[in-house]
Structures are given as C-alpha cells and as structure tokens.
Amino acid sequence: MGHHSQFPALLTYRYSCDIRVLRMMRETTMGNSVTQRHKKVLEQHSEAWMQRVLQYLTVCEPFTRSSVVLPVFTEPPLLPALPKPKWLLAVYARDVLGHLHEVKAKITSTFGSVLKMDSTKKVTKKLAGAAAGTAAWCTNVGNEHGQVLVSVLTTSEGQGLDAMAAGLMKCYREAGEAPPKVIYMDRDCCNQHGPCQVKAMFTEWDGLQVRLDIWHFMRWFAAGVTTEAHPLYGIFMARLSRSIFEWDPEGVAALRCAKEGELAAKRIGHISEEAVTTRITRRELVLHCRRRTRGVEETTRLIRSLISLFDSESGKDAVFIHFLFSPPPAGKPSDVQPPAELPSHWKDQLPPFQHEWIQHTLFKANPQTGKLEKVPQLKLWWYPPQPPLVHTQPPASPDHFFCRPLFLWMSQRMW
Known part of the structure; x- marks a missing residue:
C-alpha cells in the first residue's frame, strides 16, 4: 500500500491524470464545479507552455544576430489539448471507487x-435519468x-x-x-x-x-387553523415557539458580559442594561447561545394562554375571519347546529367577497335556533372594515381590499 501511494498519477486507457488534479477535484463544492477546475488546469498548462516557448525563443534570438546565414529554427510545439471536463469527472469517480472501503x-x-x-x-x-x-x-x-x-x-x-x-x-x-x-x-x-x-x-x-419530534408537535397545532395563509399564522407559530423554548440563561449572561466588554473597549461611556440588550443581534444569540425547553407545566400554561388568546376576538383578521377552528358545542349530536350562513337570496345578489363581513355585521346568530337574524339597530349605510395600514404578514386574500359599502333599502313595514 505504501509503495502504491507513491505513484504520482491515475492511469486510464488513453491518458493519465496527475494526483494533484485529483486532490483539487475532491474540493468540489457549489460554484466550484468540474468545469471550473478544468479552466484552472487549462490556465496552468497555458502558463507553463508559454514559459517554455519564451525560454526557447530567448535562446534562439542571439543566433539570429551573430550569423551571416540565418539558421533555421524548428517551430515550438503547439499546446497539447486537454481532455474534456467529462473525462475529469470520470477519473474522479474512479478515484473515489478506489477509496470506497475508506468512505464506507x-x-x-x-x-x-x-x-x-x-x-x-x-x-x-431530484432523481433524474433511469432513477426518476x-x-x-x-x-x-x-x-x-x-x-x-x-x-x-x-x-x-x-x-x-x-x-x-x-x-x-x-x-x-x-x-x-x-x-x-x-x-x-x-x-x-x-x-x-x-x-x-x-x-x-x-x-x-x-x-x-x-x-x-418538537417540529411535528408544533405542526399538530397548525392543523387547527383555518388556513396557513391567514395573516395571523406567522405570529401564532412564532409565539408557539416562544411558549416551548427559551434561551439558556447562562449562555445569555455570558453573551451580555462579552457584549459589555466589547462596548467598553470602544469607550462609548456609561452602558445601561437596556443598551446592551439592544446591541445583541439575533445572529449572535443563535451563534453563541443554545435554546432549551421550558418544562411541562410552564409550556402547558403558555400554550393554553396562547390558544385562548387566538380563539377570542383577537384571533380575527380585518374581515372577521377566525384564525382557529372553534370546537363544536357540547351536547348530543342532534343538538349540534351547523354554522349559520347568509340567506340564499342574499348570497345570490351579493358578490362572494362581500358575504363574510356582511354576515358578521348585519346578522347575529340566534343562540336557541342557530339561525341568522338581523341586528335590531338597522341603518341605511353599512361600511366594511378597512384593511390595516401596516401589514406584518402577507394578506390571506385580496377580498378585504375590494369590499364596498352596502346600502340597505327595505319597505317601511320591514324596518
């Protein structure tokens, strides 16, 4: 094995490849492909060939001045053609097969x-070819x-x-x-x-x-939302992660001490705790600190509080769409009422994107029958909720941007 390792090249049917080129091939990464390696090898070969040509011509030049009869010099050889990048890749594969037992x-x-x-x-x-x-x-x-x-x-x-x-x-x-x-x-x-x-x-x-697994544990909670495109989805998952994990206090304390020393070296002056906290970036926390779970009791309490918050009026977006699915009321199956909807003649006359806010604004579900009834205080003009000026999440749909005011007109006896 020791004698074999001293051989400086890998032999193929027509060519041989230097071991140094194979070592370069082992460092192939993204942006450092076989084609890039081929260009570098070609550049090195060109420089070496140019140096030899210049050396040959420099030796020939004095003889052209001192002789009466100009001697005839042989043309320097042409630059040998390099094999294609595909051949380099095949040689690299053969080299890997030679170390297969070590890799295994x-x-x-x-x-x-x-x-x-x-x-x-x-x-x-990503499988291609015959394996696809x-x-x-x-x-x-x-x-x-x-x-x-x-x-x-x-x-x-x-x-x-x-x-x-x-x-x-x-x-x-x-x-x-x-x-x-x-x-x-x-x-x-x-x-x-x-x-x-x-x-x-x-x-x-x-x-x-x-x-x-903790990631799938969080995904189980996501199964209870109305849609992942809801504007509150990202906020809910971020708060759910904070309810489960916390930064290790010892690591955070050590990072604060290091940051205080860094700020003191810059001679900024008096450094408050709030100033140190604001100077610590998210990248520094991830790099130098580790996260840990809060424990069963604390995690259970925080998750229950989070679900209660998003299951309340705070868990609605600008067009009153609930973020979480509401559980069915307790009782016998026959007592459970399906969710109330707008009357059919309302739905036929109004565009679909108007149904949601009109249902929550003009109607109220009867607690006994579950059917929708008009609110007691009626008026002529009804206005949809306006979309927020600042969005922290992409909107779930463009509907609430196109809602129009409703003019309600009925006969006098119907009022």
Missing part, C-alpha cells in the same frame, strides 16, 4: 445516543450533532424500513457502541392501542424511548 468506514462509524428519524419527498424529486420515479420517499436517521447515520429510498412512507433498522443495529453491535436512548419520530410515539411499531423494528434496543 467513515460513514458507518457515525453513531449517537439521541436519534431522529424522518421522511421527505424533496430528495426523491423509482422512489417516493427518502427516510433519514440522524444523531444529536446533525450527522446522518443512514439514508434509504422507499416507494411509500414508513414501509420497508426493517432492513434499514437491522443494518443500523448491526453497526452499533459490531462497533461496540451503546444503544441509543431516545429516538424522535413524527408519529407512533403515544400508541395506546397496541405495541409501538418503531420499537418493534429496533428489537435489540430494549431501553429505547420513542418520543414526538
């Missing part, structure tokens, strides 16, 4: 005590450091993962690593009607705990 060892030597398993369709949508359409889901297992332990392609979500689980347990067993303690999932964490399917896959890990 590095990939299978990644472990962790806290795992997370999730599936996505984004990877399979052969898989629908990509399931990944990562550890607490963000490293991927294994990744498999399947035709359906959650199916055919037994072989992946067996291979993962085999890697832990052969490496002598302790089994993981927790695995986070998007489902099957609180199964009360039978054995957990995830534990059934990882039979060798008896002490494995299956828990719900």
